[in-house]
Amino acid sequence: MVGRKQFDVDEAVERAMTVFWQQGYAETSLDALCAATGLGRSSLYGTFGSKDELFRRALDRYGARYGDRFEAALAAHPDDPADAVEAFLGVTVERITEPTVPTGCLIAQSAIEVDTLSGASAARVRELLDRQRSRVRAALGEPRGVPDRVLDDVAAFVVAANQSLAVMSRVGSPEPELRAIVALTAGAVASSLG
Amino acid sequence: MVGRKQFDVDEAVERAMTVFWQQGYAETSLDALCAATGLGRSSLYGTFGSKDELFRRALDRYGARYGDRFEAALAAHPDDPADAVEAFLGVTVERITEPTVPTGCLIAQSAIEVDTLSGASAARVRELLDRQRSRVRAALGEPRGVPDRVLDDVAAFVVAANQSLAVMSRVGSPEPELRAIVALTAGAVASSLG
DNA sequence: GCCATCTTGAACCGATCAGTACATGATAAT
DNA sequence: ATTATCATGTACTGATCGGTTCAAGATGGC
Numbered sequence: 400m401v402g403r404k405q406f407d408v409d410e411a412v413e414r415a416m417t418v419f420w421q422q423g424y425a426e427t428s429l430d431a432l433c434a435a436t437g438l439g440r441s442s443l444y445g446t447f448g449s450k451d452e453l454f455r456r457a458l459d460r461y462g463a464r465y466g467d468r469f470e471a472a473l474a475a476h477p478d479d480p481a482d483a484v485e486a487f488l489g490v491t492v493e494r495i496t497e498p499t500v501p502t503g504c505l506i507a508q509s510a511i512e513v514d515t516l517s518g519a520s521a522a523r524v525r526e527l528l529d530r531q532r533s534r535v536r537a538a539l540g541e542p543r544g545v546p547d548r549v550l551d552d553v554a555a556f557v558v559a560a561n562q563s564l565a566v567m568s569r570v571g572s573p574e575p576e577l578r579a580i581v582a583l584t585a586g587a588v589a590s591s592l593g
Numbered sequence: 594m595v596g597r598k599q600f601d602v603d604e605a606v607e608r609a610m611t612v613f614w615q616q617g618y619a620e621t622s623l624d625a626l627c628a629a630t631g632l633g634r635s636s637l638y639g640t641f642g643s644k645d646e647l648f649r650r651a652l653d654r655y656g657a658r659y660g661d662r663f664e665a666a667l668a669a670h671p672d673d674p675a676d677a678v679e680a681f682l683g684v685t686v687e688r689i690t691e692p693t694v695p696t697g698c699l700i701a702q703s704a705i706e707v708d709t710l711s712g713a714s715a716a717r718v719r720e721l722l723d724r725q726r727s728r729v730r731a732a733l734g735e736p737r738g739v740p741d742r743v744l745d746d747v748a749a750f751v752v753a754a755n756q757s758l759a760v761m762s763r764v765g766s767p768e769p770e771l772r773a774i775v776a777l778t779a780g781a782v783a784s785s786l787g
Numbered sequence: 788g789c790c791a792t793c794t795t796g797a798a799c800c801g802a803t804c805a806g807t808a809c810a811t812g813a814t815a816a817t
Numbered sequence: 818a819t820t821a822t823c824a825t826g827t828a829c830t831g832a833t834c835g836g837t838t839c840a841a842g843a844t845g846g847c
Binding site: 421422503507510511513515524528552553555556560562563564565566569570571572579582584587590591 | 616617620701704705706708709722747749753754756761763766770773774777780784785
Binding site for chain 2: 803804805806807813814
């Protein structure tokens, strides 16, 4: 265990994540990753293996960070699915308005370019979206008189709305408009389960 | 007017459009465009000037083709905004399930990568989305008792839902799921204006 | 001190990128 | 038939792509 790494691996992943998030996988060059992390190609390659593997690390980091926030938002409203959904989507709006990170969403970005990603990375993107969906589905519970099929559809609808926020934020939709989308989505959930 | 073009310019734009649509601007190489159109670089450059200008031609073609279909769908339900919205989004679902064209949506794809596009192309993408929004807004009319602000928000919501279909279709959402998203969106419109 | 092990920067690899130069060939006006 | 004009295929440009090689240095065990 000699010759220790001269940098913090997590921080490097964090910075790489931000670049992928901003530019997408294809448009992010190794040079850009080196510049963002302050590392040389050797360090990057020696630590992560390839651009593709680093990308997956970035996806995982993204999924973990915002997955936790989604979880917390849903859990804060255990008895009101509409409120839970509003909080869930609110996490995304708050992330988008956060000035220290890009607009859009790494998952939406990657979903759009999924055909040009490696098989492993494409699978990871689908996994992350599935996880979102399962989380929402679980938060909806099993209200009486509502068929399972409807609950599954509502969960898909909420995940879709979440992705739509990413697209709209990219072209400059202002926060109030994003909030309106959230409110209308939550309203649709309420009337579907009510 | 000698030395006439040996190819149909519209068909070339059509084919280029499909490639951009499938892969995005960044991931589409000139070689790919040459292969798809069957043209040499000289013909492409002589006719369109640059990859960027060709991309804008493709955007315009896309906007015109599906803009017309959106218009027709909305116009078919002049007295029922929810039905109009369902038909509007139905156009997108039908396009997505059409086997001869890619999944996703050229506008959503371009919106996501708007930061890496040229200024002119980015502006065109915003224009196309604005046009979508105006169309939906016009179709909602001026129902009594509904504030303008709500109508604007509903229009933004519908455009966002339209983009969400593109993202979800990319990761393989089956048609029934897309239809469910459409139905829930239309339902939200109905209850917002009702 | 000396060695084995690991990290790192820099130089390098072939491939591919968007874009261009130019010779060839086809056309239609004269 | 000659000529001016345009379209096209081929071959090229310098830049950049993702990835690799390797020597130089840093470290801890001995």
